[in-house]
Amino acid sequence: MEDLIEKLKKEVIEQLNLEDISAEDIDADSPLFGEGLGLDSIDALELIVLLEKNYGLKIEDPKDGKKIFHSIRTMADYITEYQRA
Amino acid sequence: MKEVYIAGDNIISSLGFTTTANMDALRSGQIGLNLVTDPTLFPSPLPLSLVDTGVLEEQFREVLTLRGKTDSPQSFTRLEKFFIISIHSALAPLPIVPEDTGTLFVLSTTKGNIELLEVRNKNQFDSRRVFLWEMAHVVRDFFGFAHPPLIVSNACISGIVALVVAFRYLRTGMYEHAVVSGGDILSEFVISGFQSFQSLSPTPCRPYDAGRDGLSLGEGAGTMVLTTDRRLLKGAPVRITGAATSNDANHISGPSRTGEELSLAMLEAMKEAALSPADIGFINAHGTATPFNDEMESKSIALAGLLDVPVNSLKGYWGHTLGAAGVIESVVAVHALEDQLLIRSAGFETPGVPHPIRVISETVEQPMNSCLKTASGFGGCNAAILFERTIP
Amino acid sequence: MSQSITAYSQIRSSCIKVNGSIEYCDENFITFAEFIKPFFKHLNLGYPKFYKMDPLSKLGFIAAELVFRKINIALYDRNRVGIVLANASSSLDTDLAHQRTIDNRSQYFPSPSVFVYTLPNIMIGEICIRHQLKGENGFLISEKFDSLLLFNYVNELFQHHRVDACLTGWVDLLQERFEALLLFVEPTTKAPAEEPLKVSIPFSAEAMDTLYKIT
Structure with missing residues (x-):
């Protein structure tokens, strides 16, 4: 799980072009949207692409994204659950 | 400041190739959005508004003949055919000529010949043709417009910006007439992009409705001819x-x-x-x-x-x-x-x-x-x- | 009523200039990203959104940033400051990037953050967001830098009282070739305001040509 979290942090930084932010700066439990990283609606869509491209997971309803993309840990939980299924 | 009148126009869409055909269709409530299954556009079926290719080719050959052109239809892209048919149709009944130095030509498009980037279309045309100015020059040369085209590419407001700039240039007397033409074709490029934004509705779009769930895409072209010379016009323009x-x-x-x-x-x-x-x-x-x-x-x-x-x-x-x-x-x-x-x-x-x-x-x-x-x-x-x- | 160019910036031939003075040069870059990133860091703007922009928007954003260092934009009605830009390549540099994401059906992952930049006027949007400008917009395309095209458009905006001031110019980028010339245009004042950072060049197509030719 912790490996996946570290991997995800790096992937998020790369996919969203967060140049000034390093993996250590991201807390796995902190909200990704709102104050924290300054992500916006395009970033939310970009995270959907990340899950599909890197993990083969398709989010059909963008509304589900809110829960899944709450934090790095919720993303990791989602991936672990669905990759096993 | 001069008055700027609308002298003539044309619409090419899924609903027809003339303004009259389109107005009749709108009046009778005909919908041009249909579920399309075409893997070269999108992997799954999608409601789209497409211009009929058979009619397009037929109309284009007719315009070539009427204008005394010997070019092969294959030497023009789909969008160039849209523009040429539309401008020809709008100008045909009018005494306004492209070669006149008082005639301004404004062209609006967002993506031009973007489908030429697709692997399957490589080498069909000179690679320069994907530049908007090159496509606009092809249209200009076809009609022999006196001036180079003024090309507007300003996303979804492009067509209005094109009319606005023509309006202003005519109002102050810089030109007497303007041919304003806007067009875009549907391509895998555009559809995939809007899909990545999750903004496409699975059913024909429903503007302002409580159940609206995204947009539908269409293709087409239109032309509006403007003039400050009221003598050329009948009735109350x-x-x-x-x-x-x-x-x-x-x-x-x-x-x-x-x-x-x-x-x-x-x-x-x-x-x-x-x-x-x-x-x-x-x-x-x-x-x-x-x-x-x-x-x-x-x-x-x-x-x-x-x-x-x-x-x-x-x-x-x-x-x-x-x-x-x-x-x-x-x-x-x-x-x-x-x-x-x-x-x-x-x-x-x-x-x-x-x-x-x-x-x-x-x-x-x-x-x-x-x-x-x-x-x-x-x-x-x-x-x-x-x-x-x-x-x- | 006549207009003057009161500030301008140029980015070309490995150098960045403002009002004619060299601000930064780097001969040793290969890609545009390598060229512009150190300069962006040097500006110290604290604007991480810059990294999300496509190369064309980055070029226009930096060129505009330099112009607005010479102009006190707070003195203007921001609803009446327009932006009119032109280039030859439209957004083709990013169009090619989007096309690569859909070329292969087994690797079909169109990216919204790439696609959104496949329109050249997104660069105008980025500059408007940064400087809170809400006036007239126009993006034009021409094969080469065409001073008359831009001059006529901007001149008509003033003639029709649509703007108090206008940022205009040429911002073109395609596959690591890039050039930008941005000008701030406003009515000529008889007694120039006490803004020592400004220049005063009568606005004309010839003046634009002269500035474009100076490298």
């Missing part, structure tokens, strides 16, 4: 009397939260035309049917004091035609004014925007003198243009 653009300065893809900036463009256009809200017969708005766009438009209409004015969007008929939209929807607005016709906003049933805008739910005749046409697009851009009848 429609004029352009005001225009403005603005920017949200908020987000590159999401619309303004307040609608203030679109309302600013609307109010500026009305100010230039010296019209008040009570003078406006109807608004032909952008109405893409994405939740946020339509919401923003309702806020703008409220802010501009136009809640009592009937509103429609034509996207429910032929989808969002991108660089063509501003032109073809303006052509419909002009003819609706001439015919004194409020056209039903297709796809609308239940009000679903924050302010009580008067969406036209039934096509009816009504006396009116002016139409405010608006559009908004990616990059936060907004545009508004006013069409007014000349009272005989």
Whole structure:
């Protein structure tokens, strides 16, 4: 799980072009949207692409994204659950 | 300042190849959006508004013959054929000639010949053809326009910006006539992009409706010929009397939260035309049917004091035609004014925007003198243009 | 009523200039990203959104940033400051990037953050967001830098009283070739305001040509 979290942090930084932010700066439990990283609606869509491209997971309803993309840990939980299924 | 009149026009869409064919279809409520299964456009079926390729080729060969051209139809791209047929059709009944140094040529497109980037289309044309200026030069050379084309590429407001610039150049006397043509084709490029934004509806789009769930895409082209020479025109021609653009300065893809900036463009256009809200017969708005766009438009209409004015969007008929939209929807607005016709906003049933805008739910005749046409697009851009009848 | 160019910036031939003075040069870059990133860091703007922009928007954003260092934009009605830009390549540089994401059906992952930049006027949007400008917008295309095209458009905006001031110019980028010339245009004042950072060049197509030719 912790490996996946570290991997995800790096992937998020790369996919969203967060140049000034390093993996250590991201807390796995902190909200990704709102104050924290300054992500916006395009970033939310970009995270959907990340899950599909890197993990083969398709989010059909963008509304589900809110829960899944709450934090790095919720993303990791989602991936672990669905990759096993 | 001179008066700027609309002298002629054309629309090419899924609903037909002439303005008359399109107006007849709109009047009878015909919808041009159909479920299309075409893997070269998109992996799964999608409602799209496509121009009939068979008719397109037939019409294009006819234009070649009428213009005495010996070029092979294969030496023109699909979009160039749209533009050429549309300009030919708009100019044919008029004494205005492209070769005249008083004639301005304005072309609007968002993506031009973008399908030439696809692997399957490589080497069919010179690689320069993907540049918008090269495509516009092909169209210019076909007609022999005296001046190089003025090319506008400003996202979804491109067509209106093209009309606005022609309006201004004619008003101050820089040119006497203008041929303003806007067009875009549907391509895998554009569809995949809008799909990545999750903004495409699985069913024909429903502007302003409570159940709206995204936009539908279409293709087409339109041409409007403008002139300051009233002697060339019969009857009581429609004029352009005001225009403005603005920017949200908020987000590159999401619309303004307040609608203030679109309302600013609307109010500026009305100010230039010296019209008040009570003078406006109807608004032909952008109405893409994405939740946020339509919401923003309702806020703008409220802010501009136009809640009592009937509103429609034509996207429910032929989808969002991108660089063509501003032109073809303006052509419909002009003819609706001439015919004194409020056209039903297709796809609308239940009000679903924050302010009580008067969406036209039934096509009816009504006396009116002016139409405010608006559009908004990616990059936060907004545009508004006013069409007014000349009272005989 | 006549207009003057009161500030301008140029980015070309490995150098960045403002009002004619060299601000930064780097001969040793290969890609545009390598060229512009150190300069962006040097500006110290604290604007992480810059990294999300496509190369064309980055070029226009930096060129505009330099112009607005010479102009006190707070003194203007931001609803009446327009932006009119032109180039030859439209958004083709990013169009090619989007096309690569859909070329292969087994690797079909179109990216919204790439696609959104496949329109050249997104650059205008980025500049408007940064400086809160809400006036007239226009993006034009021409094969080469065409001073008359831009001059006529901007001149008509003033003639029709649509703007109090306008940022205009040429911002072109395609596959690591890039050039930008941005000008701030406003009515000529008889007694120039006490803004020592400004220049005063009568606005004309010839003046634009002269500035474009100076490298």
